[in-house]
Amino acid sequence: MLTNNRTDDAATRTQHLEALEAMNYEMANYSLWLTGNSTSNFTLTPLNPVEMPLVDSLLTLGSQLDSMEASYYTNLTGFWRGDIEFHNLTSNSTDPWQPLAHDLISSANLTNATELSDRLGSWNWSASNKVAISVGDKLVWSKPHLTNVSKDIAVIHGKIDLTDPGSSDELRIDFDGIHFLSNGSIYALAASSGYRYRPDLRYAPSLVPEHRLNETAQVIEVEEYSRIAKNKEKLEAGTLDLDQDDDDNPKTRCTFDFFGQVDPSLVPQFQLEELEEEIDSPTGISTVKQPPLLMNGLLISKDCGMMYKLKDIRGLKSQSLYRKITTYAGISAIVNAILLLLLTRQMSRSHSAVGLARVSRYPFLAQSLIDAVSFVGHLTLAILADGRPSLAVLAPAGLSCILFVREAQYSVLIGQIQAPEDAETPLPRPPSPQPTPPPVPPTSDHEHEADNNDTHSETAPLIQPTPPATTTQAPAPPPPQTPQEQGFLRFLFNHIRTDPSARLWTIMSFFLIVVFRVVVILSLPLLFVGCLYAFMWFPQIHRAVRRGRTSGMSAEYLIGATLCRLYFLLYFMACPKNILDVEPRRWVYLVALFMGLQVAILLLQDLFGPSFFLPRRMVKTTGYDYHPPMPLPDPEAPEQSLGDCAICMDAIEVDPTLRQRPDDEKGVGVGVGGLWAQAGARKSYSLAPCHHLFHTACLERWLAIKNICPQCRRPLPPL
Structure with missing residues (x-):
């Protein structure tokens, strides 16, 4: 349900159906142009005659190899990483290719500074020094019914990611083009992702050598019709992503021509094909050691006057990575x-x-x-x-x-x-002060004698005057406070604290x-x-x-x-x-x-x-001693114990070895054996910081469950 787009806006689906119809119309014109029909509206813009000399001065494109001595990788699908080098084509450098660069950009409209700044966008072009490329390489002729399509041409597409090391920001560039298997050369069109202009594969034949233009155009025709059919099936099945809207504010509006060259490997062609087949579908057979997958390239933008040189880009095949x-x-x-x-x-x-x-x-x-x-x-x-x-x-x-x-x-x-x-153990509250009783006035000796006489008389009892009572006013209780409602945030803060x-x-x-x-x-x-x-x-x-x-x-x-x-x-x-x-x-x-x-x-x-x-x-902390010296009971007492254990309630008996012998009472030392006996006897009892006495064995079993005193519930230090 989450991936099904049948419930999307009907207007969006209609818009994509109209786009597919437009692509069909464009491909119909492309097919007419391919057959030489003059009614076609498609026109292939020729490549600037200066661009290929510039490319040849910076990049050596591949040539045919002896298949028994060297070969090129035929499937470039995978992930590539490497370094790039930025060049400003409008600068006055001393590089030998700089005159060709000036001739190339002279035809572009680079005099308008406002328009050039709008094309360049917000991306920092000179800061990028690393590149990551994901490549998809597809053989069009692999289908049985395509017998007239060249087997030396594959359609290549992917994404080029540039990274700004200062801000960790990335710029993604999409490319779509042609890969010649026999010489390892790549010709592709590229543009920034999100820009309304997307690489149109129909114009890729303008980049390839002239003698390979026709076969390249035929391969592109088959590939484009295949893409239209797949998109139509996905749209009908509801699996086509309908939210790929163009970005109104892309990072750049520059367009590029991408030229690449795969480095040859010193492995015969049949051994390399066997290796690639084993990588795609492993069977466990022994193959030649996998040679490195390397590529060099150029990324040229005529409308922005700049160029990137890709040096020693190392690739890893998708199957190897997986x-x-x-x-x-x-x-x-x-x-x-x-x-x-x-x-x-x-x-x-x-x-x-x-x-x-x-x-x-x-x-x-x-x-x-x-x-x-x-x-x-x-x-x-x-x-x-x-x-x-x-x-x-x-x-x-x-x-x-x-x-x-x-x-x-x-x-x-x-x-x-x-x-x-x-x-924190709460301290006991101090007792409240009691009211002081009134002082009794002193009486004289005559009054005492009169009192004694009156005690034995049978007359009415003498009523003594009550001394004036000193009234001590107790402090008035505080007025009842109105309970205030506690906010949720305050309650949450107090609860966490x-x-x-x-x-x-x-x-x-x-x-x-x-x-x-x-x-x-x-x-x-x-x-x-x-x-x-x-x-x-x-x-x-x-x-x-x-x-x-x-x-x-x-x-x-x-x-x-x-x-x-x-x-x-x-x-x-x-x-x-x-x-x-x-x-x-x-x-x-x-x-x-x-x-x-x-x-x-x-x-x-x-x-x-x-x-x-x-x-x-x-060292500021010392461990608590649970076995301090204890005063021994009277030797003539009926019970020779230190008290009752607060856990098992049995008496903590005194070890007889703790009793002093007559020699000890006269001042003779107890000796080494006596010291060991006293030390062992101390281990039999444990006195907690709260002055509660236990058997050591009982306290150890208790602390295995809780680390509080079993009698007063105060925390206890480790035993």
Whole structure:
């Protein structure tokens, strides 16, 4: 339903049907011109006589080769990358071809500066130094009924992408033309994508040598009628894209002539044909080693007075690229499966509250963001690839998604367990001041005697005057406040600020939105992922030092996860022939070295202590001692215990070895054996910071579930 265009605007469909009818009318005139009928309205504009001499002075077009010694590639379908060099044809340079360039542009209207500026547009032509070309090469004579069409001519079309390194902006140029198989030469017309003028293949014969004009025109006639038939079928089936409107403000209005020449290979023709057939349809046979696919070319614009020289453009056939993507997808799926296995084993090792308290959540949060980027990248690659490679890339994409979910859940769980660590214990409120009673006036001795006499008398009791009571006015209660309605944004802010889980999910969502937004611009995701890699294990080192405890991560997980992560980083950032054609960055080796250094520090912390690499004066945190010396009970008491355990409610009995012998009471030392006995006895009890006493074994089992005191619910430090 999403791809069916039958429900589109009827006016749009009518417009495209009229365009197809116009193309049929144009091709009818083209066919009449091809047969020499004078009623044809088509006229082939001859090529400027100076243009081909200019091309010959800059590019050596191919010639026929001895098929037993050398040959040309016949199918150029694939992706090409290389360098380009900009030349201004209107400049007064000392190049030997400059007079020919001046003669070429003299016929163009370049004196009007306003019109020339409108043609050039907003693109920075001199900034581009890299080019990417996607080529589709089609043999027209492959159909059985086309027996009169030349077998030496193929129709070639594609896109040329120029990149501005300063702004990372791109300019796309469409080209359509002819490829001669016997000499590897290319003649094509080109124009900017979105411009109303599109390359018209009917005018391509004006570029080719004169002795090959007729056969070229016949091939173009067959190709154009084939395109019209396919577009009509797509329009009727509802699969033709009807939204390809011309851009009213294209980046440029320049038109180009594209001339290319494929470099010959020192391989006999029959061996190269066998190699190309094996690449297209693999059968497993042994073939000659694949020679490099190279091309040089020129991109000339007469109406804008400029030229690009394409030097040593290296190509990769589509089938080879798709096979390379499939191989990468298989290796990536294995690496992600290993990461998932390592993560599962690490989660099983540190599933208790004690284990989770020693692990930092931020390394897993960073890895989840990396896997989110990996999921988006692999999914995009699967959409752009065709056929079998797209299905293969779905495997690492799915595993990256699972890793992202598991790591995000694990980091949230760690945050929930460690939340009481930063919770502030509320201080007890001071007691409210009580009203002071009124002072009683002192009485004299005579009054005391009278009181004693009156006590034994039977007369009416003496009514003593009540002293004036001092009224202490209690502070008036505050007036009831009218509840104010809290806005949604304020409520959301307070909830994120106070709830650790909400805060963590908010941070993750923010980073994911940033990642999805900037993933189109290649430099920003690379910088973002590079920072995540460089500081992946640093939060774990900081937590171990701050808490005075080791990391709790196994060497298996640290080393395995680091190596698996570095596979992706080094493949895309250090390998010059990666599937995305990302240029190598030298700083990636520093990131890998920094990651290895962090892993080494974590492993050494398990051996020499969390703060082994810091000076003593910088170590501010010392671990809490759960086994301080305790006062022993009276030896004559009926129960020789330190008290009852707050967990199992059994008595914490005193080890008999703690009792001092008579020699000890006289000042004789306990000896080494006595010291070991006292140290072992201390391990049998644990005194929490809240002064609640436990059996050490009972407290260890409790802390495996929760890291709070089972009696007062206050957070406890690691045992």
